[in-house]
Amino acid sequence: MLELAQSAFPQPMAGVTLAHYLVLSGAMFTLGLVGFITRRNLIIMFLCTELMFQAAGLALIAFSRYHLNLDGQTFVIFVLTVAAAEAAMALALVVLLFRRRESLSSEEWADLKG
Amino acid sequence: MLDTGHMLLTLASDAPAGAAPWWVMLIPALPMVGVVLCTLFAIMGVKSKLPAFATVGCLGLACVLAFAMLLGSDDAPGVVKAWQWFDISWGEGHGQTFSAIFGFYIDRLTILWMLFVTGLATLIGLYASEYMSHDQGQGYCRFFMAFNLFVFSMSCLVMGANMLMLYLGWEGVGLCSYLLIGYFYKKPSAVAAGKKAFIVNRIGDLGLALGVYLTFVHFGTIEYAELFASDQLQGYLTDAAHGHFEHIPAAAQMIPLLLMVGAFGKSAQLPLYVWLPDAMEGPTPVSALIHAATMVTAGVYLVARAYPLFQVSEYALPAVAWIGALTAFLAATIGMAQFDIKRIMAYSTVSQLGYMFAGLGVMTSIGAAAHVFTHAFFKALLFLCCGAVMHGFAGQLDLRKLSGVAKMKGWGIVGITMLIGCLNLVGFPVITSGYWSKDMILAEAFVRPSTGLVGWLLLITAGLTAYYTFRVFFRVFVGPVEYHPGEELHAHDDHAAGHGHSHDHGHAGYDHSHSPEPAHDSAHDEAHGHFHPHAPGWAINTVLVILAALTFVAIPLVALNHGGWVGEMVHGSTAHYEAAHAGGGSHGSVWLVGLDPHQVMYYISAVVGLAGIAVAWALHYRGRREAAHAPAAEAFKRVAGPLQRWAEHKWYVDELYDFLFRNPLWVLSQVFRYIDMLLVDGLVNTAGWLPSALGGRLRRGQHGLLQGYAGSMAGGLALFVVVVLLLVSRSA
Numbered sequence: 001m002l003e004l005a006q007s008a009f010p011q012p013m014a015g016v017t018l019a020h021y022l023v024l025s026g027a028m029f030t031l032g033l034v035g036f037i038t039r040r041n042l043i044i045m046f047l048c049t050e051l052m053f054q055a056a057g058l059a060l061i062a063f064s065r066y067h068l069n070l071d072g073q074t075f076v077i078f079v080l081t082v083a084a085a086e087a088a089m090a091l092a093l094v095v096l097l098f099r100r101r102e103s104l105s106s107e108e109w110a111d112l113k114g
Numbered sequence: 115m116l117d118t119g120h121m122l123l124t125l126a127s128d129a130p131a132g133a134a135p136w137w138v139m140l141i142p143a144l145p146m147v148g149v150v151l152c153t154l155f156a157i158m159g160v161k162s163k164l165p166a167f168a169t170v171g172c173l174g175l176a177c178v179l180a181f182a183m184l185l186g187s188d189d190a191p192g193v194v195k196a197w198q199w200f201d202i203s204w205g206e207g208h209g210q211t212f213s214a215i216f217g218f219y220i221d222r223l224t225i226l227w228m229l230f231v232t233g234l235a236t237l238i239g240l241y242a243s244e245y246m247s248h249d250q251g252q253g254y255c256r257f258f259m260a261f262n263l264f265v266f267s268m269s270c271l272v273m274g275a276n277m278l279m280l281y282l283g284w285e286g287v288g289l290c291s292y293l294l295i296g297y298f299y300k301k302p303s304a305v306a307a308g309k310k311a312f313i314v315n316r317i318g319d320l321g322l323a324l325g326v327y328l329t330f331v332h333f334g335t336i337e338y339a340e341l342f343a344s345d346q347l348q349g350y351l352t353d354a355a356h357g358h359f360e361h362i363p364a365a366a367q368m369i370p371l372l373l374m375v376g377a378f379g380k381s382a383q384l385p386l387y388v389w390l391p392d393a394m395e396g397p398t399p400v401s402a403l404i405h406a407a408t409m410v411t412a413g414v415y416l417v418a419r420a421y422p423l424f425q426v427s428e429y430a431l432p433a434v435a436w437i438g439a440l441t442a443f444l445a446a447t448i449g450m451a452q453f454d455i456k457r458i459m460a461y462s463t464v465s466q467l468g469y470m471f472a473g474l475g476v477m478t479s480i481g482a483a484a485h486v487f488t489h490a491f492f493k494a495l496l497f498l499c500c501g502a503v504m505h506g507f508a509g510q511l512d513l514r515k516l517s518g519v520a521k522m523k524g525w526g527i528v529g530i531t532m533l534i535g536c537l538n539l540v541g542f543p544v545i546t547s548g549y550w551s552k553d554m555i556l557a558e559a560f561v562r563p564s565t566g567l568v569g570w571l572l573l574i575t576a577g578l579t580a581y582y583t584f585r586v587f588f589r590v591f592v593g594p595v596e597y598h599p600g601e602e603l604h605a606h607d608d609h610a611a612g613h614g615h616s617h618d619h620g621h622a623g624y625d626h627s628h629s630p631e632p633a634h635d636s637a638h639d640e641a642h643g644h645f646h647p648h649a650p651g652w653a654i655n656t657v658l659v660i661l662a663a664l665t666f667v668a669i670p671l672v673a674l675n676h677g678g679w680v681g682e683m684v685h686g687s688t689a690h691y692e693a694a695h696a697g698g699g700s701h702g703s704v705w706l707v708g709l710d711p712h713q714v715m716y717y718i719s720a721v722v723g724l725a726g727i728a729v730a731w732a733l734h735y736r737g738r739r740e741a742a743h744a745p746a747a748e749a750f751k752r753v754a755g756p757l758q759r760w761a762e763h764k765w766y767v768d769e770l771y772d773f774l775f776r777n778p779l780w781v782l783s784q785v786f787r788y789i790d791m792l793l794v795d796g797l798v799n800t801a802g803w804l805p806s807a808l809g810g811r812l813r814r815g816q817h818g819l820l821q822g823y824a825g826s827m828a829g830g831l832a833l834f835v836v837v838v839l840l841l842v843s844r845s846a
Contacts, residue, residue: 037825045820106820113818 021062028055040105042094046087053083134192134220138183141176141228142218142269145235148172148262156255163250165258166243173239173265177232184225189686191221193275193339200278209334219275219338223687226483226680227272227415230490231408233664235265237657238407241498242399244653245505257297257397264290264404271412277326277336280416284322284380287409288315294404295396307392314389318379322416325372329423332365342422342688350426359428370423370430373416374437381413381467384441388768391460398501401456406463406497407490414470414486418479418689435475435559439571442468444765446578451761454511455500455586462539462583463493465575472572473555476562479689481554484672484680488547491668492538495661499532502650502658503590510600513586517741518595524649529591531658536587538665540580540727543720547668552576554672556719560711569711576719580726588735589744596741599645 032051039045057076064072094104101108151168195217203211218224239261246257264287271283288311296308330336333344341347353361377383382390393405404410417424417434424430442465449461466489473482503519504511520529538548556576559569650658671679684690733747751758760766 033824033828037821037828040821109820110818113816 018062018066022059025055025059025062028052028058040107042097042104042106043091045106046090046094050083050087053079132190132192134194134218135186136194137179138194138218138220138273139196141179141183141232142266142273144172144176144179145262145265145269149259149266152255152259152262156252156259159251160255161251163243163247163254165255166239166246169258169262170236170239170243172262173232173236176265176269177229177236180225180228180232183220184229187220187222187225191219191339191687194218194220195275209331212330214276214278214336216279217275218273218279220273221687222683222685223415223418223483223689224273226487226683227411228269230487231265231268231272234407234490234494235261235268235403237660238399238403238494238498240653241402241501241657242397244651245399245501246397253297257294260290260293260297261400261403264294264409268408268412272415276338277329280419281322281326284319284376284412287404287412288312288319288380291315291393291404291409294400295393297397297400298395301395304395307389307395311389311393314386315379318376318386321372321375321379322377325369325376328365328369328372332363332369338419338688347422347426351422354426354428359426362426366423367427367430370420370427371433373420373423374430374434377413377416377471378437379413380416381410381471382441382464383413383437383468383471384444387441387445387464388771390464391457391764394454394456394460398456398497398504401460402494402497402501405460406493410463410467411470411486411490414467414474414482417471417474418483418684418687421474421479421689424474431475431477433475435472435562435568438468438471438473438475439559439568439575440468441465442472442575443571443578446575446582447761448764449582450578450585451758453513455513455590456497456504456511458513458582458586459493459496459500462496462579465579466493466539468575469552469555469572472559472568476555476558476568478554478558480681480684481551481558483684483689484551484554484678485548487680488538488551488665488668488672491661491664492535492546492548495531495658495665496535496539498654498658498661499528499535502528502654504600505654506648506650507597508599508601508645510598512600513589514742515598515600516590517593517597517738518591519597520591521595522647522649525647527655527658528650531662532587532591534662534665536583539583540723541576541719542723542727543716545666545669547665547672549720549723550669550673553715553719557711557715560715573718573722577722577726580723581730584727584730585734588730589738589741593735593738594740597645597647598741599647 029052032048032055035048035051036045039048057079060072060076060079064070064076097109098104148169151172152165155165155168193215195215197216198213199216200212200214202213205211239258242257242261246254249257267283267286267290269283270279271287274280274283292308292312295311296305298304326336329341333341333346335341335344350362350366353359359367379386390405390410394401396405424434445461445464445468449458449465452458452461466485470482470485470489473479473485500511503516506525507516510516519525520532534546538546540546541549541552543549556569556572559572562568672681733750734744737746738744763769
């Protein structure tokens with residue numbers, strides 16, 4: 001079973017190790033985080049969170065494949081489902097917020113500051 | 115010694131006090147009804163004289179009941195219980211149960227006091243209905259409410275069945291006194307006088323409270339009926355009668371000394387007399403009823419009621435005698451140099467109260483009670499006469515600004531009744547009741563060998579009294595007719611319409627001459643032609659005549675057969691004292707100018723009194739052409755020099771008290787104020803300031819920028835990861 005799964009990778013990818021996946025995942029997460037912190041546009045910030053989500057999902061799948069354990073992939077399916085629902089709601093929120101202030105800047109919303 | 119035994123037996127046989135009829139409870143209840151009615155009138159906004167007549171009705175009924183009590187009385191004291199007031203037990207032993215009833219102890223002393231308290235309250239209530247008429251409305255209701263409350267408290271004080279009831283009444287009359295002195299509460303001097311009276315009385319009240327407490331601790335009861343019948347007290351009295359004071363515990367001997375402090379506070383004796391002259395800031399009916407006739411005699415009542423307790427102390431009664439005599443003398447000297455006629459009367463009250471205490475101290479409780487009785491009538495009369503003058507001349511009380519009042523139209527009755535009052539105060543021979551009661555005290559003061567100079571002090575005081583009393587009479591009521599109206603003190607009460615309705619009742623003549631302005635602004639400058647003295651109306655005149663008549667009625671009551679009727683009343687009460695008369699055979703050896711003082715004093719005091727009147731006539735009547743200037747008196751003043759000035763400044767006693775007590779207390783209070791401000795407040799404020807400053811710094815972190823929060827989250831997480839990694843690598 002383990003043999004079968006490992007042999008499923010096409011040969012040209014044989015040099016790709018777990019580390020590559022994790023570096024890619026880390027890079028995606030960092031890009032998302034930096035984007036989230038530096039950008040003010042609510043939609044871009046939302047996209048950045050999606051990017052961080054996918055980075056985490058990629059790491060899960062990589063580990064799942066590495067350990068030959070399907071739990072990680074199952075988990076990612078759930079995350080994608082939740083992310084889809086969350087995306088629908090978040091975009092609706094963004095639309096509502098935009099209607100209130102005619103602007104997408106996150107700085108418009110600081111009413112609870114100390 | 116046989117007689118001593120007899121006296122003790124009499125007291126003991128009276129001991130199981132009988133039951134008094136239930137309706138005596140109505141005597142304090144009726145004034146309470148008056149309180150409720152006046153409060154209701156105030157709420158309903160009654161603007162008529164209704165509160166006054168409701169008051170007179172209630173008090174009159176109480177007076178009738180007091181007479182009924184007199185008719186129904188027998189020798190034995192009676193107790194009537196309304197309900198059990200206190201019943202606290204903390205053990206089985208003796209003195210471990212404190213119980214007090216809310217009830218009344220009726221003996222002859224009680225009846226004597228209640229007769230003149232309710233009688234005078236009724237009459238003065240009637241007088242006040244006219245006197246206070248400028249304040250009709252809420253102020254009027256307030257006045258009569260406090261007036262009724264006073265009579266209620268005084269009834270509790272006098273009729274109470276135990277010392278706790280007495281204390282209740284004692285505090286109650288103090289409160290009413292405070293309320294009524296400060297009646298014109300917009301006048302700072304009246305407010306200050308009210309506070310002074312209240313605070314000085316607190317000092318005395320502390321003594322009384324401690325005395326009551328010690329009585330309970332020592333005798334295990336404060337019910338009069340049980341206390342005076344207790345074997346313990348009877349044993350002490352036997353020891354005292356034999357002169358074995360060393361057998362009596364010190365605690366028992368302390369009790370009268372403590373009660374004495376209370377009595378001196380309430381009855382304005384040295385050193386606590388300073389509040390009474392200032393109390394004249396209150397309306398005159400109040401001065402007459404509370405601060406002359408009734409409340410200030412509460413101290414005398416206390417000593418008379420607790421007379422057996424006073425006899426068990428070797429020093430209590432001599433101390434009472436000395437304090438009384440010194441107060442009488444000091445107050446008389448001050449009274450001689452004052453110009454405000456109401457204040458002169460106030461000092462004469464202090465002085466006469468001194469007589470009463472001296473009488474108690476030299477063991478003539480009959481004389482003291484007789485003087486309380488006669489003084490109540492004639493001093494109330496004098497005050498009400500002064501009040502009529504004050505009322506009629508727009509608040510003028512300065513004897514240099516008034517003259518010949520008795521000759522003016524409509525003032526005849528005031529003049530005659532004032533003369534009668536003055537003669538009584540002086541003790542004019544034979545035809546005045548004051549003469550008989552004062553003589554009893556004077557004679558006994560010379561009989562008592564232990565009290566030394568007390569008799570002479572009192573005799574000199576009698577002369578001074580005659581002088582200052584007739585100084586007022588000769589200056590104000592006779593002589594050339596002249597008057598300067600005062601600045602009207604019609605401090606309108608809490609109803610804003612005061613000035614408006616003062617025109618309606620036609621009370622003050624000058625109101626009509628220049629109506630748009632409030633009267634007191636210009637009345638002072640008005641020429642005589644525009645100011646019309648407002649002669650007293652029917653209510654004031656009636657009361658004055660009745661009181662003057664009562665001073666004559668009192669003569670047979672106090673004069674005949676060693677104290678007369680009053681003597682009998684005292685005889686059947688706890689104030690009764692006979693042992694010394696019979697037991698101390700020494701008094702026969704005391705002689706005054708070769709004769710028995712009891713006989714010769716009638717003549718000596720008469721001569722002294724007449725001499726005082728003659729001096730007053732010479733200085734203040736003869737050759738006086740105007741109100742302000744009496745040549746003979748001016749000349750005398752120059753001779754007297756600083757003495758006169760010191761007396762005019764009341765011997766600087768107020769200043770001395772300021773220096774000794776008020777100023778140090780003020781300084782101390784300032785010290786504590788700054789300690790409170792800097793130290794205590796400082797600590798509290800620091801405790802508040804620290805978190806607030808910290809919060810001020812921390813709130814900058816809550817900047818409301820989404821990116822900032824995300825950044826700190828990421829930074830925090832990174833830090834956490836780094837720390838965990840470091841720990842893991844360290845432990846590996």
